[in-house]
Amino acid sequence: MTTRYFGKPIRRNEDPRLLTGQALFTDDVELPGMLHAAFVRSDYAHAWLRGIDTSLARDLPGVVAIYTAADLGDYWQPGPLLVNPPPIKDLVFNTATQVPLARDKVRHAGEPIAIVVAESRYIAEDAVDLIFVDYDPLPAIVHLADALKPDASIIHDDLGTNLNAHVIQEKGNYAAAAAQADLVIKRHFDYDRGTAAAMENRGIVATWDAKSEQLTMWDTTQAPISIRNGLAGMLGLSERQVRVIAPFIGGGFGPKIMMFYPEEVLLSWITMRLNRPVKWIEDRRENFFATTQERGQVHEAEIALTRDGKVLGVKDVFLHDAGAYAPYGLTVPINSQCTLLGQYDVANYYTEFTSVFTNKPIVTPYRGAGRQHGVFVMERLLDFAARELGIDRAEIRRRNFIPPDAFPYSNDIIFQDFAPLVYDSGNYEPALDRVLEMIDYKHFIEVEQPRLRAEGKHVGLGLVTYVEGTGIGPYEGAKVTVEASGRVSVATGIGTQGQGHFTSFAQVVAEQLGVPVENIRLVTGDTSEFYWGAGTFASRGAVVAGNAIHAAAVAVRRKILDKASEELEVDPEDLELVDGVVQVKGVPASAIPLGELARRANPMRGAVKPGSEPGLEATDYFGPERGATASGVHAMIVEVDPETMMVQIKRHVVVHDCGTVINPMILEGQIQGGVAQGLGNAFYEQLHWDDNGQLLNASFMDFLLPTADTVPHVEMDHVVTPSPLNPLGIKGAGEAGAIPVAPLFAQAVEDALIDFDVELNEIPLSPNRLFELVAEARGLHGSES
Amino acid sequence: MTHTINVTVNGTAYQRTVEARLLLSDFLRHDLGLTGTHVGCEQGSCGACTILLDGEAVRSCLLFAVQVDGHELTTVEGLTPDWDMASTHEDLHPIQIAFREKHGLQCGFCTPGFLMTLVPFLAENPDPTEHEIRQAISGNLCRCTGYVGIVEAVKLAAELLREDDKVTG
Numbered sequence: 001m002t003t004r005y006f007g008k009p010i011r012r013n014e015d016p017r018l019l020t021g022q023a024l025f026t027d028d029v030e031l032p033g034m035l036h037a038a039f040v041r042s043d044y045a046h047a048w049l050r051g052i053d054t055s056l057a058r059d060l061p062g063v064v065a066i067y068t069a070a071d072l073g074d075y076w077q078p079g080p081l082l083v084n085p086p087p088i089k090d091l092v093f094n095t096a097t098q099v100p101l102a103r104d105k106v107r108h109a110g111e112p113i114a115i116v117v118a119e120s121r122y123i124a125e126d127a128v129d130l131i132f133v134d135y136d137p138l139p140a141i142v143h144l145a146d147a148l149k150p151d152a153s154i155i156h157d158d159l160g161t162n163l164n165a166h167v168i169q170e171k172g173n174y175a176a177a178a179a180q181a182d183l184v185i186k187r188h189f190d191y192d193r194g195t196a197a198a199m200e201n202r203g204i205v206a207t208w209d210a211k212s213e214q215l216t217m218w219d220t221t222q223a224p225i226s227i228r229n230g231l232a233g234m235l236g237l238s239e240r241q242v243r244v245i246a247p248f249i250g251g252g253f254g255p256k257i258m259m260f261y262p263e264e265v266l267l268s269w270i271t272m273r274l275n276r277p278v279k280w281i282e283d284r285r286e287n288f289f290a291t292t293q294e295r296g297q298v299h300e301a302e303i304a305l306t307r308d309g310k311v312l313g314v315k316d317v318f319l320h321d322a323g324a325y326a327p328y329g330l331t332v333p334i335n336s337q338c339t340l341l342g343q344y345d346v347a348n349y350y351t352e353f354t355s356v357f358t359n360k361p362i363v364t365p366y367r368g369a370g371r372q373h374g375v376f377v378m379e380r381l382l383d384f385a386a387r388e389l390g391i392d393r394a395e396i397r398r399r400n401f402i403p404p405d406a407f408p409y410s411n412d413i414i415f416q417d418f419a420p421l422v423y424d425s426g427n428y429e430p431a432l433d434r435v436l437e438m439i440d441y442k443h444f445i446e447v448e449q450p451r452l453r454a455e456g457k458h459v460g461l462g463l464v465t466y467v468e469g470t471g472i473g474p475y476e477g478a479k480v481t482v483e484a485s486g487r488v489s490v491a492t493g494i495g496t497q498g499q500g501h502f503t504s505f506a507q508v509v510a511e512q513l514g515v516p517v518e519n520i521r522l523v524t525g526d527t528s529e530f531y532w533g534a535g536t537f538a539s540r541g542a543v544v545a546g547n548a549i550h551a552a553a554v555a556v557r558r559k560i561l562d563k564a565s566e567e568l569e570v571d572p573e574d575l576e577l578v579d580g581v582v583q584v585k586g587v588p589a590s591a592i593p594l595g596e597l598a599r600r601a602n603p604m605r606g607a608v609k610p611g612s613e614p615g616l617e618a619t620d621y622f623g624p625e626r627g628a629t630a631s632g633v634h635a636m637i638v639e640v641d642p643e644t645m646m647v648q649i650k651r652h653v654v655v656h657d658c659g660t661v662i663n664p665m666i667l668e669g670q671i672q673g674g675v676a677q678g679l680g681n682a683f684y685e686q687l688h689w690d691d692n693g694q695l696l697n698a699s700f701m702d703f704l705l706p707t708a709d710t711v712p713h714v715e716m717d718h719v720v721t722p723s724p725l726n727p728l729g730i731k732g733a734g735e736a737g738a739i740p741v742a743p744l745f746a747q748a749v750e751d752a753l754i755d756f757d758v759e760l761n762e763i764p765l766s767p768n769r770l771f772e773l774v775a776e777a778r779g780l781h782g783s784e785s
Numbered sequence: 786m787t788h789t790i791n792v793t794v795n796g797t798a799y800q801r802t803v804e805a806r807l808l809l810s811d812f813l814r815h816d817l818g819l820t821g822t823h824v825g826c827e828q829g830s831c832g833a834c835t836i837l838l839d840g841e842a843v844r845s846c847l848l849f850a851v852q853v854d855g856h857e858l859t860t861v862e863g864l865t866p867d868w869d870m871a872s873t874h875e876d877l878h879p880i881q882i883a884f885r886e887k888h889g890l891q892c893g894f895c896t897p898g899f900l901m902t903l904v905p906f907l908a909e910n911p912d913p914t915e916h917e918i919r920q921a922i923s924g925n926l927c928r929c930t931g932y933v934g935i936v937e938a939v940k941l942a943a944e945l946l947r948e949d950d951k952v953t954g
Contacts, residue, residue: 499891709919
C-alpha cells in the first residue's frame with residue numbers, strides 16, 4: 001500500500017478558492033428578487049413585553065413584511081431540547097429552550113422580538129428604528145450566585161425557579177479519603193464568560209421554489225443535516241424537500257451548531273410565505289448578543305493528598321451559567337465534571353453542579369465546551385498542593401499519572417455521550433518528559449530564573465497537563481466515487497469551518513486509492529450530496545467522518561481490485577494502486593487508469609452481474625462505541641512588567657497526543673490557533689455586563705481578541721498513542737490548544753509574581769485585574785490559607 | 786439621495802448610481818459582485834474588508850461608495866485577474882502562494898484583508914523583520930490560525946517577491 005499521502009504535511013486543496021476570493025460564503029449568495037431581514041432585539045435583559053407598535057415601520061417604502069410572535073400562530077414553538085440529560089441517578093433537570101421571537105417576556109438583551117423584511121438591508125434597519133416596544137422591566141439575574149436567592153426574580157415563570165439542573169456524580173468515597181489525608185486544600189475558583197467571535201458572523205439565505213416545492217437554505221451552521229431534519233419537521237415538509245447548504249464558513253468554534261437559532265426558524269418560514277428569497281446576515285454587534293456564548297462557572301473545590309503528593313481524592317462543587325435558555329442540556333457542565341480528573345489516577349471524586357438560568361445570552365459549547373473549567377480547577381489545586389508539600393510541580397503530576405498499562409481506564413462517571421467515562425488509551429510520561437526537555441525545565445528553574453530574578457526581572461514558568469474527550473458518536477457517513485475522469489469525489493454530511501477537511505479527508509482516500517490529493521474533490525455540508533450525519537463538534541470530524549471516509553474508500557478499493565482482477569485476469573493480491581492507475585505490481589504496462597476502469601464498471605451495453613452495483617462507488621458509516629481520549633502537556637515562560645502588569649509570553653511549548661496524525665501541518669495549525677484562543681480567554685477577553693444585564697463592550701474595539709503582535713510561536717511536538725476505538729487510530733485535536741491555557745497562564749504569571757504572594761484563582765486575568773489582585777495581596781499579606 | 790460615481794476596480798471601469806449612504810464594502814460585494822472582500826465587523830476593527838484605494842490599504846466598511854468616485858481600487862480578485870478553473874498553484878500571486886505553503890489560513894474569511902494589507906506593506910518594505918511583520922498585520926484579526934502561519938507566510942512572500950524583482954528587474 002502506498003503511504004505517500006497519509007501523515008504528510010500536504011498543502012490544502014481548498015486554499016486557492018479561499019485565497020482568490022472565489023470561495024462561497026453565505027453572504028456571497030445573491031438571488032434574483034432577494035429580500036433582506038433585520039431584527040428588533042430587546043434593549044432589556046429581563047422585562048415583560050407590554051406591546052409592539054409596528055405601524056410606522058409598515059408604512060416605510062420598501063418594507064415588505066414585519067412579523068412578531070403573534071404573527072407566527074402555531075408555528076411559534078420553543079426550540080427542541082437537543083441533548084437529554086444523561087442517565088445519572090437523582091438528576092434534577094428543568095428545561096427551557098429558546099423561542100423564535102419573544103412573546104410575553106424577554107430574557108436576555110438582544111433576544112429577537114420582531115423581524116422586518118425589506119427590499120434592502122438598509123431599509124430593513126431603518127424600519128427597525130421605527131418599531132416601538134413597550135417594556136416593563138424586571139430585575140435581571142446577572143451574577144450566578146444571585147440566581148437561587150429566595151427573592152430572585154424568576155426568569156422562566158412556568159418553572160418557578162431559576163434552577164436548570166442539579167447533578168451529583170461520585171467515584172469512590174471522597175469523604176473517607178479526605179479523612180485519611182495528610183493535606184486537604186480548599187479553594188474558590190471563578191471562570192468568566194467569553195465569546196467565540198468567529199470572524200464571520202452568522203447568516204442565512206433561504207429560498208422557496210413554489211413550482212418544485214423545494215426549500216433551499218444556505219446557513220452558517222456546523223450541522224446542516226440536523227438543521228434540515230428539524231426544519232422539515234417544523235415546516236411540514238418532507239426531508240427531501242429541504243436542502244441545507246453549509247458553504248465555506250468563516251470559523252465555527254461551537255456556537256454555529258446551536259439548534260435552532262431563531263433566525264433559522266424564521267427565514268425558512270418567511271420565504272415560504274413571501275415566495276421570495278430572504279437573506280439575513282448578523283452584524284458584529286448582534287453577534288455579541290444573539291450568538292451563543294460559554295464559560296461562566298464558579299467552583300468550590302478541594303483536594304486531599306498524602307504528604308508525598310499522591311492525590312487521594314478531589315471534591316468539586318460548582319455553579320454553571322446556562323444563560324437565558326438551555327437547549328443543549330447539560331453537555332457543558334458534564335464536560336467540566338468529566339475532564340477535571342485529567343491524566344491523574346484519582347480513586348475518590350465527588351462532583352456536584354448546579355446549573356442556573358441567568359438573563360444573559362444562551363450558553364452552548366464553545367471550543368473546549370466546559371473542559372477548560374475542570375482542567376483549571378485540577379491544575380491549580382495541584383499547584384497549591386505542590387507548594388504546600390514542597391514537591392516540584394512536574395513531579396507531583398508525574399506521581400499521579402495513570403500508568404500506561406491501566407488503559408482502558410474508567411473514571412466511573414457518565415460522560416456527555418451518555419457512556420461511562422473511559423479513557424481508551426494514553427501514555428502520559430513521555431509527553432511530560434518531552435515538554436520538560438523542550439523548555440529546559442531544570443535549567444530554567446535552577447539557573448535561568450534565579451539569574452533573571454537577581455536582575456530584577458519577574459519571570460515565571462507554567463506547566464500543566466490535560467485530557468480531552470474527543471470524537472464522540474453517534475456516527476458519520478461518506479460516499480466515495482471514482483469518476484470517469486479518473487478524479488474521485490467524496491461526499492460527507494458534516495460541515496467544515498476551516499479545519500482543512502478538503503485536504504485531510506482527501507489524504508484518507510488517497511491512501512487507499514493511490515490518487516493524488518489534488519484529484520480528490522470533497523463536498524461537505526450539502527444535504528443534497530449526503531443524506532445522513534450529525535455535525536462538526538466535539539473534535540469529532542477527523543475521528544468520525546474521517547473513519548467513515550476511510551471505510552468507504554476501503555470498499556471502493558476492493559471494488560477496483562475486483563474489477564481490475566477480472567479485466568487483467570490476475571489475482572487481486574497481485575495488483576497495486578499507484579498514481580491514479582491500477583496495475584499488476586511492478587508492471588506499468590498493465591496499468592488501467594481508474595477513470596477507464598470506472599467507465600467499464602458502468603457499461604452502456606452488456607450486463608452488469610446480478611447482485612453487483614454499477615460504478616466504482618461505495619457508501620459507508622462509522623460510529624465509535626465511545627469517544628477517544630486525546631491528551632497533552634503545555635509549558636510556558638512569561639515575563640511580567642510589575643508596573644503595567646503586561647504579560648509577555650517568552651515561550652510556549654506543547655506536546656500533544658491525538659493518536660495517528662493525518663496532516664501534521666493542519667494539526668499544528670489547529671493547536672496554534674487553539675492556543676491563541678486560550679490566551680485570549682485567559683488574558684484579553686472578557687464580556688463586561690452591568691447589573692441590568694447589558695453588555696458594555698459589544699464590539700471588537702472593546703472586546704480584545706489576541707492580535708499578531710501578542711500571540712507567541714508555539715513550539716510543538718507529538719506523541720502518538722493510536723486510539724484502539726477506530727481503524728485509523730485517530731483522536732480529535734480541534735479543541736486541544738485552547739483547553740489548558742488558562743491554568744498554564746495563571747501558574748506562570750503567579751510564578752513570575754512570586755514576590756507579591758498573589759494567588760490567581762480566576763479567569764480572565766487582564767492587566768487591570770492582575771494589578772487589583774496584587775494590590776489586594778499586598779494589603780492582606782500573609783493571610784493566605 | 787443618489788449619486789452617480791465612476792470608479793475603476795481591478796482595472797475595470799464602472800459607472801453606477803448609488804445611495805449616498807451605501808458602504809463601499811456593500812457596493813463592492815453586492816453591486817459589483819466582488820464578494821472576495823469580506824465584512825467581519827462593520828466597525829473598522831477587524832480588517833477583513835481591507836482593499837487598496839489608489840494603492841493604499843483602506844477598510845472598505847469605513848468608506849461610502851460615493852467617496853471613491855474617480856478613484857482606483859484593487860480587491861483580492863485583482864491579485865489574480867486571469868484566475869479560472871484551469872488555473873494552478875503557480876498562477877497565484879506570490880503572497881497567495883506563500884499563504885498556501887505556510888498554512889497562513891484556515892477558514893479563510895479574514896484572509897483577503899490580510900493579503901490586501903500586505904501588498905503595499907511588502908512593496909514598501911521588501912525585507913521586513915518578524916517584528917515589523919507582526920506590527921504590520923496587528924490591525925487584522927484572525928481567530929483561527931494564531932497568526933504564526935501568517936507571519937511565516939509573509940516572510941516567504943517577501944522572499945518570493947524579492948526573487949520576482951530580481952528576475953523582472
